[in-house]
């Protein structure tokens with residue numbers, strides 16, 4: 001089979017199209033013929049060496065959708081022929097509040113990932129794709145979807161009628177957080193560096209959309225939305241984080257699921273306690289949350305925003321789009337081309 005393998009840390013040229021033996025299903029495993037693989041920032045962090053416990057060479061990719069080709073001993077034969085999306089992790093552990101750090105593993109390093117034509121995967125990681133979704137749309141969901149779902153529901157505790165700010169709406173997690181918060185009845189506002197992405201967010205139902213690079217954007221956002229947000233979903237942190245603390249409503253929850261802009265130089269901690277703010281970390285989600293997310297998507301007929309679908313062989317271009325934040329929503333590889 002063809003696969004994209006990261007040979008060693010370095011530039012995008014280290015993503016090589018290689019020919020590998022077809023995988024064989026082990027005990028309780030299934031072989032999935034992958035049709036689409038979603039790309040996440042995680043792959044870029046691994047390529048740059050900015051990730052924990054890197055083991056290379058490895059076929060990267062946490063997000064995959066396809067058709068079950070065959071099953072190994074112990075896996076239900078009824079999976080064969082089904083359209084499936086893969087749960088992008090294993091070993092969450094027994095505590096729904098937090099993953100077991102000793103067992104939790106994200107698909108695609110060290111286990112073979114989804115940037116390939118086929119994958120052997122435990123049958124427990126298979127879920128049927130909601131009928132209204134294409135393979136590309138399904139492959140846009142796993143990592144970003146579960147992250148957005150847990151951030152909005154379990155950690156953000158978003159309720160109908162609340163004002164939720166989702167920052168950096170161009171991001172894959174962010175576009176899904178917008179869809180989920182809206183589906184739960186919240187009013188959603190957004191920020192972005194791009195006027196085009198702000199316009200797209202409005203068309204997706206954002207009540208306010210402002211450019212975080214403009215001076216005074218915090219006041220602009222609150223004025224446009226008519227009130228400050230009681231929930232903020234942020235994956236950037238960096239030096240704009242104090243602006244979030246400043247514009248949040250008293251008693252607000254700020255959920256942080258990533259740090260694209262790294263650590264802030266300083267943290268306005270006085271405002272955090274004076275305004276009774278909750279800053280909550282969130283990462284991925286557990287199996288039950290993944291299945292609940294698919295139910296919400298099915299019930300509300302939600303469609304993730306897919307920025308572009310590129311052939312598997314153009315993985316380097318997908319990497320570039322993410323590295324330069326050039327995308328709006330998810331970048332997906334077509335594993336059949």
Ligand SMILES: NC(=O)c1ccc[n+]([C@@H]2O[C@H](COP(=O)([O-])OP(=O)(O)OC[C@H]3O[C@@H](n4cnc5c(N)ncnc54)[C@H](OP(=O)(O)O)[C@@H]3O)[C@@H](O)[C@H]2O)c1
Pocket residue numbers: 040041042045143144147167168169170171172173174191192193194197212235236237238240257258259260261282283284322323325326327329
């Ligand atoms: N914890 C988890 O489980 C988990 C899972 C997935 C991802 N992540 C992390 O979450 C982050 C986002 O992931 P992703 O896949 O959604 O990334 P992505 O698709 O690459 O998007 C990153 C986005 O960050 C936005 N951004 C950059 N600077 C910003 C700022 N100062 N303020 C607000 N937004 C800013 C940009 O939005 P605009 O283009 O709109 O300006 C950009 O599109 C990454 O750091 C990733 O590693 C964490």
